[in-house]
Amino acid sequence: MPHALIKYGLSRSYPGHRHFNSRKELKDHYDVVIIGGGGHGAAIAYYLSKYHGVKNVVILEKGYLGGGNTARNTAVIRANYLTEEGVCFYRDSLKLFRGLSNEFGYNIMWENRGQLTLAHTDAAIRSFRWRAEVNKHLGVRSEVIGLDEIRELVPMLNMSEHARFPILAGLWHADGGTARHDAVVWGYAKGACERGVELHQLTTVTGLDIESGRVKAVNTNRGKIQCGCVVQAVAGNSSVVGRMAGIHLPIHTFPLQAMVTQPYKPVLGPLVSSPQYHVYVQQTSRGEFVIGGGSDPYPLYNTRSTLEMKESLAAAAMEVLPFLGQMRLLRQWAGITDMTPDYSPIMGLSPLENYYLDAGWGTWGFKATPICGVTMAELIATQRVPDLIKPFSLDRFYQFRQINEAGATAASH
């Protein structure tokens, strides 16, 4: 046995292979240039190459694949939003997540855990009833539950009547779940690269050549590329890249801080969230408790962490789940979120003819990854805006038709 193992390891025909093979040099021309190698960019490339036969596609990534907000989110997948537009969109995304491992032949570690949102005020219970009815009407499983059911789902919750904000009720979203966020982007990029898409990492877009309302070429730190069309999928940098295309976006960019404990045995099944305390907690399949909260108090393009936010996050987490006080923190980090005024994304056409927007992903980007890939790929390939993303157009702000998504994480209104 050891002999066979050594032989295998030293063999020249070692069967391990790279997931993301690409040409070394950039070509002169691509039909589709995707700016941003995160989950969204990779998903758009995947659906373009697999379902629309568009294969002359390049993904330009200034860092490394999935190294931005795809790696920084807290991997919560849910569809219990409040607006009809939002619920339908995230519902279809959730359906795709369920089948993604089979789609790829690659395990994204999807787990249907269920998600529990806690109400600490009468106003929250009223909004939960509203959300539950909208959800049920649109085929998403959500229901308002009482204290006994909450105790049964998460026995460790602080159910004391003497808590700072006692728990009054819950919104139970049976469809909710989690997946390994890195695996999602790796699966998409692997599938896309197998079909001829090129992934170029450490390639920064430095500018766009625009002539009579069209992008002619994309300038990068590795040279100029002629392009058929361009998609920007750069969560956390949407305003900066949008400005290269001369597009002004309704975005303010905030950091969102999170942290994770050391791994422990599995005790917390559902994903738990408390809008009142601005905290949400989930235990990963590796056993770590991931703790996230609200956005920073002022806009910033910096992933630094602050003691104030970490302190309030830890205090809130312990208020909801007191046993977390015994856990040791392993890591802390921040992601950069492009917050829109109505907490909905900005997707679809732009003022330029061949430039597509996939922006404004605030705190809701990871859970939208598959449906974003499907709809944006359809838009690029057919030139028709899919019904699912029509309401999310940039134009809505000029028409005063915002999609006020009060069900979004960190929606602090």
Add this chain to the structure above:
Amino acid sequence: MKLMRCPLNGWRNISEFTYGGEVESMPNPVTDASDVWAEYLFFHQNPAGLVHEWWCHTATSYWFIAERNTVTDEIIKTYPTSELFQKRVDFSQEEST
């Protein structure tokens, strides 16, 4: 603890302050079209770099202007609004011209 200098109260913990949005000039409520108002209300410069913003010292309700770098998280300077607005804006006057 991060500190910010309030022009009225001196150095304070930044948690005492509230961020109030970028300094932009308001469109004319009488003459400007709705798309100009949409731009003013929803669209922001949101620069990665130097930004001029409204801030308020919450405890004293004192509004002032801050210049910040949004990449390095440095506060470059803070000053009272009197340095920004030198004269009163009179909209009824603009309407008649």
